[in-house]
Amino acid sequence: MNLLRWICRRGVLPATLALTAAATTVGAVPLLSGFGGPAGYGAGELASNDDGSTGVIDLTPAFPLGLNFFSFRFTPPRAFYRSLYVNNNGNVTFNGALGQFTPTAFPIADQPMIAAWWGDVDTRNRTITPATRNRVYYALEAAGATRPEGGISTGRFIATWHYVGYYSNAIDRLNDFQIVLTNRSDIVAGDYDVEIRYNQCQWTTGTASGGTGGLGGTPAQAGFDAGNRMDFFALPGSQTAAVLNLCTTSNVVPPTPGLWRFNIRSGGVTVCGNGVREAGEECDDRNTTPGDGCSASCRTELNPGSACTTNVQCRSQFCVDGVCCNTACNGQCEACNATPGTCTAVTGAPRNGRDACAGTGACAGSCNGTLRTACSFPGGSTECSGARCEGTTFTPAGVCNGMGVCGAAASRMCAPYVCGAGACRTDCRTDGDCTDGNFCNASMQCVPRTPPGSMCTASNQCATGQCVDGFCCNTACAGQCEACDVPGMQGTCAGIMGAPHGARTACAGTAPCAGSCDGTVRDRCAFPDMTVSCRTASCAMGVATAAASCDGMGGCPAPTTTTCAPFTCDTAACATMCMMDSECAEGSYCAAGVCTPRLPPGGACTINNACASGFCADGVCCDQACNGQCEACDVPMAVGTCTAVTGAPRGTRSACTGSGACGGTCDGTARTSCTYPPTTTSCRAASCAEGSATAAATCDGMGNCPAPMTTACAPYRCVDAACGTMCTTDAECDGGTRCIGGRCEGPRTNGTGCSRDAECASGTCAQGVCCNRACDGLCEACDSEGTGGTCTPRPAGQRPVITGSTTVRPPKGCLCNGSGMCVVPEPVDAGTPDSGVVTQDAGTDLGMDGGPAPQYGFQGNGCGCRVGDATSRPSGALFALGLAGLLMASRRRRRSASVEGTVGR
Numbered sequence: 001m002n003l004l005r006w007i008c009r010r011g012v013l014p015a016t017l018a019l020t021a022a023a024t025t026v027g028a029v030p031l032l033s034g035f036g037g038p039a040g041y042g043a044g045e046l047a048s049n050d051d052g053s054t055g056v057i058d059l060t061p062a063f064p065l066g067l068n069f070f071s072f073r074f075t076p077p078r079a080f081y082r083s084l085y086v087n088n089n090g091n092v093t094f095n096g097a098l099g100q101f102t103p104t105a106f107p108i109a110d111q112p113m114i115a116a117w118w119g120d121v122d123t124r125n126r127t128i129t130p131a132t133r134n135r136v137y138y139a140l141e142a143a144g145a146t147r148p149e150g151g152i153s154t155g156r157f158i159a160t161w162h163y164v165g166y167y168s169n170a171i172d173r174l175n176d177f178q179i180v181l182t183n184r185s186d187i188v189a190g191d192y193d194v195e196i197r198y199n200q201c202q203w204t205t206g207t208a209s210g211g212t213g214g215l216g217g218t219p220a221q222a223g224f225d226a227g228n229r230m231d232f233f234a235l236p237g238s239q240t241a242a243v244l245n246l247c248t249t250s251n252v253v254p255p256t257p258g259l260w261r262f263n264i265r266s267g268g269v270t271v272c273g274n275g276v277r278e279a280g281e282e283c284d285d286r287n288t289t290p291g292d293g294c295s296a297s298c299r300t301e302l303n304p305g306s307a308c309t310t311n312v313q314c315r316s317q318f319c320v321d322g323v324c325c326n327t328a329c330n331g332q333c334e335a336c337n338a339t340p341g342t343c344t345a346v347t348g349a350p351r352n353g354r355d356a357c358a359g360t361g362a363c364a365g366s367c368n369g370t371l372r373t374a375c376s377f378p379g380g381s382t383e384c385s386g387a388r389c390e391g392t393t394f395t396p397a398g399v400c401n402g403m404g405v406c407g408a409a410a411s412r413m414c415a416p417y418v419c420g421a422g423a424c425r426t427d428c429r430t431d432g433d434c435t436d437g438n439f440c441n442a443s444m445q446c447v448p449r450t451p452p453g454s455m456c457t458a459s460n461q462c463a464t465g466q467c468v469d470g471f472c473c474n475t476a477c478a479g480q481c482e483a484c485d486v487p488g489m490q491g492t493c494a495g496i497m498g499a500p501h502g503a504r505t506a507c508a509g510t511a512p513c514a515g516s517c518d519g520t521v522r523d524r525c526a527f528p529d530m531t532v533s534c535r536t537a538s539c540a541m542g543v544a545t546a547a548a549s550c551d552g553m554g555g556c557p558a559p560t561t562t563t564c565a566p567f568t569c570d571t572a573a574c575a576t577m578c579m580m581d582s583e584c585a586e587g588s589y590c591a592a593g594v595c596t597p598r599l600p601p602g603g604a605c606t607i608n609n610a611c612a613s614g615f616c617a618d619g620v621c622c623d624q625a626c627n628g629q630c631e632a633c634d635v636p637m638a639v640g641t642c643t644a645v646t647g648a649p650r651g652t653r654s655a656c657t658g659s660g661a662c663g664g665t666c667d668g669t670a671r672t673s674c675t676y677p678p679t680t681t682s683c684r685a686a687s688c689a690e691g692s693a694t695a696a697a698t699c700d701g702m703g704n705c706p707a708p709m710t711t712a713c714a715p716y717r718c719v720d721a722a723c724g725t726m727c728t729t730d731a732e733c734d735g736g737t738r739c740i741g742g743r744c745e746g747p748r749t750n751g752t753g754c755s756r757d758a759e760c761a762s763g764t765c766a767q768g769v770c771c772n773r774a775c776d777g778l779c780e781a782c783d784s785e786g787t788g789g790t791c792t793p794r795p796a797g798q799r800p801v802i803t804g805s806t807t808v809r810p811p812k813g814c815l816c817n818g819s820g821m822c823v824v825p826e827p828v829d830a831g832t833p834d835s836g837v838v839t840q841d842a843g844t845d846l847g848m849d850g851g852p853a854p855q856y857g858f859q860g861n862g863c864g865c866r867v868g869d870a871t872s873r874p875s876g877a878l879f880a881l882g883l884a885g886l887l888m889a890s891r892r893r894r895r896s897a898s899v900e901g902t903v904g905r
Contacts, residue, residue, distance in 0.1 A: 219238075
C-alpha cells in the first residue's frame with residue numbers, strides 16, 4: 001500500500017485538512033471538462049514549449065478574497081494570494097513563474113507551490129494526434145456561474161496537463177492530470193478545496209533529469225510547499241518510481257483511484273501521525289504504520305468480519321468479499337463471507353468475482369467444499385451429450401473427459417436425406433429434407449436433379465437449378481432476348497429474334513423508336529438509335545420545341561422546350577433579333593435589334609418602351625407618367641415612384657416663373673404646377689433716390705413683382721423713402737425750384753409776383769414782380785399793366801417812384817416824360833419853344849444825397865438844363881455854374897420835408 005508522507009514541523013498547522021489514502025487497482029478518475037476551449041479544458045492555453053509558464057493570472061473573479069496558503073506561517077503574515085502562474089512542468093506557483101525542470105524535494109525557499117506532477121514536461125512535439133493533446137490548458141470559473149457538471153459554482157480555477165509528454169520531445173509515454181481549486185470562503189475567508197486528479201500516469205522523469213525512456217533519474221514531485229522551508233506535504237511516492245501509483249490510489253472515502261482531495265482551512269492542513277487527533281482524523285497513534293489499529297491515513301482499522309471496501313480499512317490489511325478477513329483468502333474455492341472474517345472452503349460456484357470454474361453442462365467444474373485452490377470436474381463415466389443429428393451428420397452420445405470437456409463419438413452421413421429429430425430422415429416433405437443434388441419428388445422421396453434439356457416444371461428438378469421455358473437450362477437464361485426452348489437447342493440458352501419468349505418483358509417503346517430482339521444482344525431489346533428522328537422542331541405560343549431522335553431505349557425523349565422570351569417564335573424556332581416591340585415577348589421591347597426585358601420602376605432608361613410601366617421619367621422607369629411640374633421619379637429613397645418634390649422642378653420640366661421673393665417653387669404637395677407666394681408677400685420696399693420715389697409692392701401671386709411705380713419728386717427732393725411735400729429751405733427743393741412760403745416752386749417768369757430776386761428766373765424782383773432787369777429808374781416800371789415783367793418807361797406826366805433800390809432823389813417837381821426821364825418843368829417864354837429841360841436818365845444819379853455831381857447842359861433857346869452823359873464835355877464855366885445850382889437845390893430839399901415814395905406829394 002502507498003503511504004501518505006508528511007514532512008513538516010509537528011503541531012504548527014491548523015487542523016482543518018483531512019487526508020486518507022487507499023490503494024486501488026481500478027481505472028483512474030476522469031478529468032473535469034466542459035470549460036470551453038479546443039479540448040474542453042478552458043480557453044486559456046500555454047503555447048507548445050519546454051519549461052515555459054503563463055503570465056500572471058488574476059484569480060479574483062473566482063476568489064475575490066484570495067487564497068490563504070500558509071499565509072499565517074510567515075512573519076509578518078503574508079497577504080492572501082490573488083494571482084498565480086501555471087508552469088509547463090506540472091505545477092502552479094504564487095510568487096512568480098517557475099521554469100525548473102528537475103524537481104527539488106520539498107521544502108524549497110520562497111516559492112509557494114501546488115504540484116500535481118513536478119517533472120520535465122515537454123509539449124513541443126506536435127505530431128501527436130489528436131492535436132488537442134500534449135497541451136496545457138487553464139480556465140477560471142467565476143463565482144455564480146453554472147458548472148458543466150451541474151450546480152452553481154462558488155468559483156473555481158482549473159489547470160490541466162492534457163496527455164503531456166516528457167523531455168526531450170518524447171510522446172511514447174503520456175501523463176494526463178489536473179489541479180482544481182474551489183472557493184470555500186463561505187466557511188472562512190481565504191478557505192478553499194484542492195483536488196488533484198490523475199487520469200493517466202506513464203512517465204516519471206525527463207531525459208535532462210537523468211531519466212531513460214521517461215523512467216528512472218529524479219522522478220516527479222507532487223504535493224504542497226508553503227515556500228517558507230517549514231511547511232510542506234508530499235503525496236505518496238513523490239520522487240520515487242512509486243509516484244506512478246498516484247493514478248491508482250486515492251485519499252477520499254470511498255476511494256476513487258487517481259483522486260486526491262484536500263480541504264485548506266485557515267491556511268493550513270492536518271497532520272497524520274503526530275499523536276493528536278485533529279479534524280478529519282478517526283485516530284492518531286503517532287505513526288503511519290498500518291495494521292496496528294490506526295491506518296497510515298489516521299483511520300480506525302477494522303477487526304475481521306467487519307464490513308470494508310479497501311485493505312487499508314482492516315487491521316489484517318485484508319478486505320476480502322466485503323469484510324475484513326484473517327487471510328488473503330484468494331483461492332478459487334474459498335471465501336471470507338461464508339463465515340464472516342474467517343476464510344473457509346465453499347461448494348458450488350466460486351464466490352464474489354473469483355474466476356468461474358471451466359467447462360459447460362454436465363462436464364462443468366464446481367467447488368466441492370474441500371479443495372480450495374481450484375474447481376473439481378466430473379470423470380469419464382459421465383454422459384455429457386445425447387445422440388444428435390445435425391445437418392446431414394448423425395453423432396452418437398458423448399462422455400466427459402474429466403477436464404470439463406464433453407468428448408465426441410464417431411459420426412455418419414444421412415444422404416440423400418438430412419437429419420430429422422435426433423436421427424436421419426427416411427422420407428421428405430420439402431427439398432430441405434434432401435441433401436444437395438437431390439429434390440423431394442411427388443412420392444416424398446429424395447431423388448437426383450435432372451440435367452439440362454430435360455423437361456421440367458420447377459427449377460428444383462434441375463441439376464442446374466434452372467427450369468426455363470419448360471426445360472432444365474444450362475443458365476438462368478433470364479435475358480430479355482434469349483430463351484432455352486429454341487428448337488434444336490433445348491436446354492441451352494440462346495439469343496432470339498423478334499419478340500421476347502414466354503413471360504419475359506415485352507420490348508418497350510412505341511414507333512418509330514420501339515425495340516425488338518436482334519439475335520445478338522441477349523440481355524435486352526435493341527432499339528433504333530439517334531439517327532432515327534422521332535420529333536420535328538416547332539415553335540408556338542412563345543415556346544420552341546427542339547427536334548428529337550430516338551433515345552436508343554425505345555423512347556422519344558421528352559420534349560425539350562425553350563422559352564423564347566424575351567423574343568417570340570420565328571417559324572420553327574425562337575427569333576434571335578427584332579425590328580419592333582411586337583416581335584418581343586410580353587414584358588420586353590426591341591432595343592437595337594435585341595429584345596430586352598422591360599425594366600422595373602427605378603431602372604435607368606431613356607425611352608418609355610424600356611419600362612414595364614410604360615413610363616420613363618427623369619432617366620428612370622417610373623410608376624406613372626410623372627410629368628407634373630413639381631413631381632419627379634428620381635427622388636432618392638423613392639427612385640421609380642413618382643413623388644412630389646420641393647425646391648426647383650427637376651430635369652427638363654419648366655422652371656418656376658418669377659424671381660426673388662415672388663419666385664415660384666415646388667412645395668412637396670402640389671404636383672402639377674409651382675406654388676407662388678401670396679399677394680401679401682412684400683417684394684419691393686418703398687424707396688426714394690435721385691428725385692424719384694418708388695412705391696412699395698407685393699407679389700402678384702403668379703411669381704412676379706409688379707413693375708416699379710415711380711413718382712418724380714420735383715419740385716421737392718427725397719425725404720427718407722418718399723418725396724418731400726413741404727420745405728423750409730431751398731435745399732429741400734429740386735429742379736431749380738426754391739422754397740417759397742413752405743412750398744417748392746420753379747423760378748417765376750417775368751411779370752409774376754415776387755418778394756425777392758431769388759424767386760425770379762431773371763434774378764430780379766422789381767416793384768413786386770419778376771422783371772427782366774433791375775428797373776430801378778425813377779421813371780421806369782416793371783409792374784405796369786401789359787408790360788409782362790419788362791422794365792418800361794412810366795407814362796408821361798407820372799410822378800417818379802422811389803423804391804428800395806433807388807439811389808438818388810429826383811428833383812422836386814419832376815415828372816416822367818414817357819421816355820424814362822424825369823423832367824422838372826421850368827417857366828418858359830410865351831410862345832417860345834423851350835427844348836432845354838432838366839432830365840434824368842434812368843439810373844443817373846443827380847447828385848442828391850451825396851451822390852456824384854451831375855453834369856448839366858443847356859438845350860434849345862430856353863434856360864433849361866440837362867445832365868450830360870459820360871461823353872459830354874461842357875466848358876469849365878458851365879460845369880461850375882451847373883454844379884452850384886444843384887448844390888443849392890439839394891440844400892433846399894434837405895431842409896424841406898423828406899421825400900418818401902412819389903415826388904411832389
